[in-house]
Each structure stands twice: as structure tokens, then as C-alpha cells.
Amino acid sequence: MFLVFIIFILLTVAPIFFGVLSRRREKDSGPLIKSHLFGVLISIFLLLCSVFLSLRYGALEISWTTTWKAVFDYDITEHGQIVVRELRMPRTMIGIAAGSCLAVAGALTQGITRNPLGSPGLLGINAGAAFAIVTAISVADIVTAAGYVWFAFLGATMAAVLVYSVAHVGGKGATPVKLALAGVIVTTLLGAWISSLLLLDQETLDEARFWLAGSISGRGTDELVVISPLIIAGLFMGLMLGKQVNLMNLGEDIAVSLGQRVSIVRAIAGIIIIVLSGSAVAIAGPIAFVGLAIPHIVRSLVGPDYRWILFYSLFFGPCLLLCADVLGRLVIDSSELQAGIVTAVVGAPFLIYLVRFTKIAEL
Amino acid sequence: MNLLSIASPRLNSLFLTLIVLVITVSLLHRVSKSKNEISVIRLGSLSSRLNKKLLRLNFVAFVIMIAFMAMGVMFGDFPVPKVRALSTALWDRESEFDFVINSIRSPRVVVAALAGMCLASSGAIFQSLINNPLVSPDVIGVNSGAAVCAVVLLAVGGQVTYLPFAAFIGAIIAAVGVYVLSWKRGIAGTRLVLIGIGINSLLAAVITFVQVRYPIERVMAAARWQAGTVFGATWDDARILGIGFLILFPAAFVLLSKLRILQLGDETAAALGSSVERDRLFLLGTGAAMAAVAVAVVGPLGFVALMVPQAARLLTGTITGGSYIFTALLGGIFLLGADLIALHLFAPVMLPVGVITAALGGPYFLILLARYNRAI
Numbered sequence: 001m002f003l004v005f006i007i008f009i010l011l012t013v014a015p016i017f018f019g020v021l022s023r024r025r026e027k028d029s030g031p032l033i034k035s036h037l038f039g040v041l042i043s044i045f046l047l048l049c050s051v052f053l054s055l056r057y058g059a060l061e062i063s064w065t066t067t068w069k070a071v072f073d074y075d076i077t078e079h080g081q082i083v084v085r086e087l088r089m090p091r092t093m094i095g096i097a098a099g100s101c102l103a104v105a106g107a108l109t110q111g112i113t114r115n116p117l118g119s120p121g122l123l124g125i126n127a128g129a130a131f132a133i134v135t136a137i138s139v140a141d142i143v144t145a146a147g148y149v150w151f152a153f154l155g156a157t158m159a160a161v162l163v164y165s166v167a168h169v170g171g172k173g174a175t176p177v178k179l180a181l182a183g184v185i186v187t188t189l190l191g192a193w194i195s196s197l198l199l200l201d202q203e204t205l206d207e208a209r210f211w212l213a214g215s216i217s218g219r220g221t222d223e224l225v226v227i228s229p230l231i232i233a234g235l236f237m238g239l240m241l242g243k244q245v246n247l248m249n250l251g252e253d254i255a256v257s258l259g260q261r262v263s264i265v266r267a268i269a270g271i272i273i274i275v276l277s278g279s280a281v282a283i284a285g286p287i288a289f290v291g292l293a294i295p296h297i298v299r300s301l302v303g304p305d306y307r308w309i310l311f312y313s314l315f316f317g318p319c320l321l322l323c324a325d326v327l328g329r330l331v332i333d334s335s336e337l338q339a340g341i342v343t344a345v346v347g348a349p350f351l352i353y354l355v356r357f358t359k360i361a362e363l
Numbered sequence: 364m365n366l367l368s369i370a371s372p373r374l375n376s377l378f379l380t381l382i383v384l385v386i387t388v389s390l391l392h393r394v395s396k397s398k399n400e401i402s403v404i405r406l407g408s409l410s411s412r413l414n415k416k417l418l419r420l421n422f423v424a425f426v427i428m429i430a431f432m433a434m435g436v437m438f439g440d441f442p443v444p445k446v447r448a449l450s451t452a453l454w455d456r457e458s459e460f461d462f463v464i465n466s467i468r469s470p471r472v473v474v475a476a477l478a479g480m481c482l483a484s485s486g487a488i489f490q491s492l493i494n495n496p497l498v499s500p501d502v503i504g505v506n507s508g509a510a511v512c513a514v515v516l517l518a519v520g521g522q523v524t525y526l527p528f529a530a531f532i533g534a535i536i537a538a539v540g541v542y543v544l545s546w547k548r549g550i551a552g553t554r555l556v557l558i559g560i561g562i563n564s565l566l567a568a569v570i571t572f573v574q575v576r577y578p579i580e581r582v583m584a585a586a587r588w589q590a591g592t593v594f595g596a597t598w599d600d601a602r603i604l605g606i607g608f609l610i611l612f613p614a615a616f617v618l619l620s621k622l623r624i625l626q627l628g629d630e631t632a633a634a635l636g637s638s639v640e641r642d643r644l645f646l647l648g649t650g651a652a653m654a655a656v657a658v659a660v661v662g663p664l665g666f667v668a669l670m671v672p673q674a675a676r677l678l679t680g681t682i683t684g685g686s687y688i689f690t691a692l693l694g695g696i697f698l699l700g701a702d703l704i705a706l707h708l709f710a711p712v713m714l715p716v717g718v719i720t721a722a723l724g725g726p727y728f729l730i731l732l733a734r735y736n737r738a739i
Contacts, residue, residue, distance in 0.1 A: 117557070166729055182729075185725070185729060186729075188665065188666075188725070189721065189724075189725030189726075189729075192590075192665050192666075192717065192718065192721030192722075192725065193718075193721065193722075193725075195586060195589060195590045195717075195718075196590060196714065196715070196717075196718035196721070198586055199583075199586055199587055199590050199715060199718075200712075202579060202580075202583050205579065205582065205583060205586060206579045209571075209574045209575055209582065210575060212571065212574075213571045213572075213574070213575050288564060288568075289564075335576075337572065338571070338572075338575060340568075340571070341568045341571055341572050341575075344564055344565060344567065344568030344571075345565060345568050345569075347564075348561045348562065348564055348565035348568075349561075351557075351560070351561035351564070352544055352558055352561045352562075355554055355557040355558050355561065356544070356545075356547060356554070356558070
């Protein structure tokens with residue numbers, strides 16, 4: 001129980017702590033992490049820590065040595081090692097993939113829309129994926145997770161395109177406020193339709209409610225394998241885009257005057273965001289706040305340069321998601337909380353902190 | 364598969380729906396086109412402006428609402444002669460249809476009308492107060508607060524009779540929480556909205572948790588409540604709504620003058636001698652309570668509080684006493700109409716009315732946003 005308490009406190013307080021830290025440091029000069037070699041080593045270390053936490057803890061008590069052996073010296077006859085290898089390892093891998101996708105997509109969204117509240121959820125992607133999956137279950141009777149993936153992807157893409165085009169109508173293109181509003185509206189609309197579909201038959205609700213909670217458990221690696229080329233390509237492209245995002249972040253006019261082709265950059269970034277968050281939602285379900293909080297935490301550590309923000313998000317996203325997942329496993333005896341629920345509970349205080357104590361309320 | 368029957372609406376109901384819709388809209392539109400004729404009534408030292416156009420609009424809206432209520436009483440699965448239905452509802456206590464009419468249809472109609480009026484007037488207060496057409500009472504957590512309490516109650520198998528009270532308490536607690544968290548030397552609209560988003564997602568996580576943890580039958584009941592429905596409304600529900608409406612609506616009406624001053628902006632309002640934060644608190648409280656009463660009885664109905672004030676505003680202009688009453692009446696009309704559609708359009712499948720309000724409201728809302736784009 002002690003560990004649960006510690007992790008929970010860490011998850012809740014750490015983002016806020018980093019937020020306060022970055023505000024303090026704004027008055028001094030320079031980011032907290034000055035040497036990037038050191039920074040990258042630290043973040044890899046943190047990622048490894050959370051990976052091993054995720055492999056070690058769960059309903060079945062497994063010692064550190066067994067965990068270690070399962071990873072590096074696999075003995076197929078030992079029960080504990082099989083659990084680690086067959087159950088916790090895929091789950092951890094999905095956590096890593098989904099976490100990094102969400103974090104990088106969130107950082108890109110915040111940079112491109114210049115909206116500190118930007119996250120994949122903002123673009124209606126979660127709602128779109130949920131809508132498509134519920135429809136798939138209810139109309140086409142698809143119940144295998146491998147079947148979900150493409151529907152989730154399709155739904156996420158369509159919702160994002162809808163949000164973007166609604167926001168784009170009228171002059172001036174898709175400004176941050178318009179994007180946010182369109183996202184909220186599409187999310188509400190799709191949410192209403194999801195609930196109406198779910199009401200029509202109990203089976204679908206029974207099938208979908210676990211997916212809708214957002215969890216990295218109980219999903220095989222098959223979908224991950226199928227979708228991993230997209231994820232890798234998306235992450236790579238996203239990291240390459242850092243320089244353009246930096247310019248976009250100065251404001252549209254300045255970006256144009258510096259020779260930036262704003263609409264093209266925006267379109268490319270939009271495609272990458274859709275690919276990344278669509279993949280994340282396809283393999284892990286709708287998970288809130290990772291995409292919102294991680295870029296803020298990273299920004300507080302490395303300063304406003306998006307080349308590094310994107311890069312560090314790659315490591316910190318999985319950390320947050322895996323820790324949330326571990327917490328969800330430990331918090332209830334003999335059962336578990338879905339990671340999506342944990343991230344929402346942990347993330348809401350952070351959002352409130354952002355709104356209350358930083359300047360985004362004036363946005 | 365249920366979806367197939369959903370995809371095939373009954374043609375005669377569809378036809379009737381369209382006719383009624385066209386008549387209603389054109390009637391309201393026509394009256395709203397007439398000129399503003401403002402006269403002043405004096406009664407001793409009291410005086411009031413009276414806009415004849417608004418008077419006409421309100422009269423027409425009232426008649427339409429009564430007509431919709433009558434339709435709600437007359438039509439239904441159980442065959443009742445139309446005239447007998449009305450007479451049973453109004454005076455004939457000896458009728459053999461007494462149960463169908465007076466225990467099932469009438470309370471449902473009354474609840475729909477009152478809930479629509481409450482939601483719409485609450486939405487009107489919020490939109491004018493925060494000066495943003497895209498704001499409705501659910502942003503400050505009324506819906507999700509009510510939903511959490513109701514869903515927990517249904518999931519643990521609590522007494523259904525306590526449902527409205529639990530939902531009401533949840534709504535009020537959530538609203539107070541959002542208000543307190545947004546307080547920072549006063550309340551700013553944007554901060555209120557953003558904090559509301561945070562609290563809403565937190566509460567949504569709690570609901571998801573309940574949905575995953577409890578057996579599917581109870582989750583189903585909770586999901587049905589969450590979609591928003593007037594199905595199975597009783598006279599008790601109507602009584603709760605009626606009392607809430609009779610207390611809160613006049614209160615809001617009295618506060619309207621304060622609202623109009625606040626709309627000038629905080630500084631101007633303060634300069635005019637208005638106690639800005641106190642007035643805003645009263646208005647928010649009244650609006651939230653009104654929405655909470657409605658949500659407690661009919662569930663978190665989407666889009667009514669958002670859409671109806673918009674439509675009313677298009678027909679009448681800025682908020683005054685007359686247009687406020689009109690907004691409420693329009694809300695009643697909207698919910699009654701949506702309920703009629705939900706009952707009959709896809710019969711024998713009865714949809715929750717929330718689905719219809721979302722189906723009508725969502726696209727409308729997107730159009731609204733596209734229109735407002737230029738201003739943002």
C-alpha cells in the first residue's frame with residue numbers, strides 16, 4: 001500500500017511541481033537541463049525504471065530477480081517468468097508505444113495550434129475512435145481487438161478531419177480558438193451518438209465499456225505489430241518537424257515572414273498528429289492527459305525549444321503511462337483500474353493548476 | 364438487429380413530424396418578423412416597457428406549447444380516441460382510460476415541458492453571463508456532477524426514488540466545486556469554462572470506473588439514465604420540477620436587470636454601482652440550480668440549454684424579460700417536440716429523448732460555429 005501511495009503522490013504532484021519549477025526558472029535564465037547528454041541519460045534511466053516497475057508489479061507477486069531473469073535469461077518452465085514474459089511484457093510494450101505516441105502528438109498539437117491546452121483529445125480524436133469502435137461492435141459484430149484497430153484509426157482520422165475543416169471554414173484558417181471549439185463540439189456530438197448506440201443493445205455496451213475506459217491490459221501484441229510501421233514513421237517524422245514547429249510557435253505572421261510555408265507545415269503536422277494519436281487510441285483506447293501534461297512537464301525541464309521538447313516527450317510519455325498503469329494494478333486488490341481512469345484522475349488537478357496559476361486563461 | 368429498425372422511420376410519423384415542424388418554425392419566424400412596437404405601461408409610480416412583438420411571440424409560443432402537450436397526450440401506443448384522451452386528461456375522472464392518460468402520458472408531457480423550460484432559461488442565463496454563445500450549464504459541471512451521483516446510486520442498486528435528490532445534490536456540489544476553484548479575485552468566464560472542463564473529465568473518469576466495475580444490467584440502467592429520458596416520468600417528478608421552476612424562474616426573472624448590467628462588462632457594471640461578483644454569484648447559482656433540477660429528473664439532456672437560447676436570440680434579439688420568457692417557452696416546445704419524435708418516429712423502438720436532442724442539436728451547433736467563425 002505504501003508503494004501505491006508514493007506513486008500516486010508522485011504522479012499527481014510531479015507535473016504540478018515541474019510547472020511551478022518552470023515558472024520560477026522563467027525569471028532566471030536557461031532551462032533546467034543544460035547538458036542534453038545528461039538529460040537523455042536521465043530520461044532513458046527513468047523509462048527503464050518504469051518499464052521494470054511495470055514488469056515487476058501486478059496481481060501476482062514476483063521478485064526482482066525473477067523479473068530480471070524473465071527479460072534476460074528466460075526460463076519457460078518457471079511460472080513467474082511466464083507471467084512476466086507473456087502478460088506483462090506485451091502490456092508494457094503497448095504502454096511504451098501508446099505513451100510516446102500520445103506525448104509526441106500532444107507536443108506537436110500544442111506547438112502547431114499554439115494552444116497550451118492542446119492534446120489529441122482536443123481534436124476529437126478519442127471521440128472519433130470510440131465512435132467508430134462502438135459502431136463496429138454494434139453493426140458489424142466485430143469483437144476481436146485486431147479488428148478494432150482499423151476502425152479506431154478510421155474514426156480518429158475522420159473526426160480530426162471534420163474538426164479541422166469545421167475550424168477552417170471562414171477567413172483566417174484554423175485558429176487555436178476555433179480548433180478548440182470545433183473539437184469540443186464534435187466530441188460532444190459523437191459522445192451523444194455513442195451513448196445512443198450503446199443504449200440500443202446491452203451486448204455492445206458490455207463489449208465496449210472496457211475499451212472505452214482506455215487500458216493497455218489484455219491487448220495482444222498483434223495489433224501493435226500491425227501498426228508499428230505507422231507509429232515509427234509518425235514518431236520519426238514528428239521529431240524531424242521540431243524546427244518548423246519552433247517557427248510556427250512564434251506566431252503565424254512571423255513564421256510566414258521567416259519563409260515558412262504555414263499551411264503546408266500545418267497540414268503535415270496535422271497528418272502526423274492524426275497518425276500518432278490514431279495509433280495510440282487504436283492500441284490502448286482513449287487515454288486522457290498524457291498528451292496534455294507531458295509536453296508541459298518537458299517544457300519546464302528543457303525550455304521552449306520544440307526540437308528537444310518533442311525528443312524528450314518520446315521518453316516521458318511512456319513513463320507517465322506505465323506508472324499510471326502500475327498504479328491502476330496496485331490500487332485495488334485482486335482487480336485493477338484502467339490506465340485511462342488513472343491518468344484522468346491524476347491529470348485533472350494538473351489541468352486545474354494550469355488554468356489557475358498560469359496565463360492560459362487569458363488565451 | 365435494432366439498428367435496422369432505427370434506419371427505417373415510420374413514414375406517416377415522419378410526414379407528420381415534418382408538417383408540424385414547418386408550421387411551428389414558420390409561425391414563429393413570421394411573428395418574429397413583425398416590427399418592434401414598444402409601448403410603456405404605467406401603474407402609479409411603477410412603469411414598464413412592453414414590446415408588442417415579444418408579447419405576440421410569447422403568445423404564439425405558449426399556444427404551440429399547449430398544442431404539443433395536447434399531442435403528447437393524444438398520441439401513443441395504446442389506442443385511445445383523441446377527444447376522449449383530452450377530456451380524460453382535463454376533467455373526465457371516470458374514464459376507462461384514466462390510467463393511460465393520467466398516470467403515464469400526462470406526467471410525461473408535463474415533465475418534458477417543465478424540464479425544457481428550466482434547461483432553456485438556465486442556458487440563457489449562462490450564455491448572457493459568460494458572453495459566449497457556446498456555453499451552457501453543463502460546462503460548470505452540473506450534468507457530470509448529477510451523472511456521477513445518479514450512476515453510483517444506480518450501480519450500487521440504491522432506491523430509485525432517491526435518484527432525483529442524489530442527482531440534484533451531485534449537480535450542486537460539482538457546480539460549487541467548479542465555482543470555488545475558479546475563484547481568483549473574482550470569476551472570469553474563460554477560467555470558469557476551463558476549470559469546468561477539468562472537473563468534467565475527472566467526473567467522467569469516475570463514471571467510467573463505475574461502468575467498468577459493476578454488473579452490466581445495472582450499468583445499462585445507468586447508461587439509460589445518462590442518455591436523458593422522460594420515459595416513465597411520474598407526478599412526483601413533475602412536482603419536483605414544478606416546485607423548482609416556480610421558485611427559480613421568478614428569481615431569475617428578478618435578477619435579469621442585474622444580468623443586463625453585467626453584460627456591459629465588469630468595469631462598466633462596477634462603475635454603474637453594481638456589485639459585480641455578488642450579482643454574478645446569484646445569477647450563476649440560480650442558473651445552475653435550475654439546470655440541476657431539470658437534470659435531476661430527466662437526466663443530462665444534451666444541447667437543450669445550448670441550442671434553444673441561441674434560437675430564441677435569433678428570433679428576439681438581446682435578453683429582456685419578454686425574450687427570457689420566450690426562451691423558456693421555446694425550450695418547452697423543443698423538448699416536447701423531441702419527445703414526440705423519440706416516441707413515434709421509429710416506433711416500436713422508443714429512443715431516449717436525449718438522442719433526438721443530440722441529433723438535432725449537434726449539426727445545428729456545427730453550423731453555428733461555422734457562422735461564428737468570422738467573429739472569433
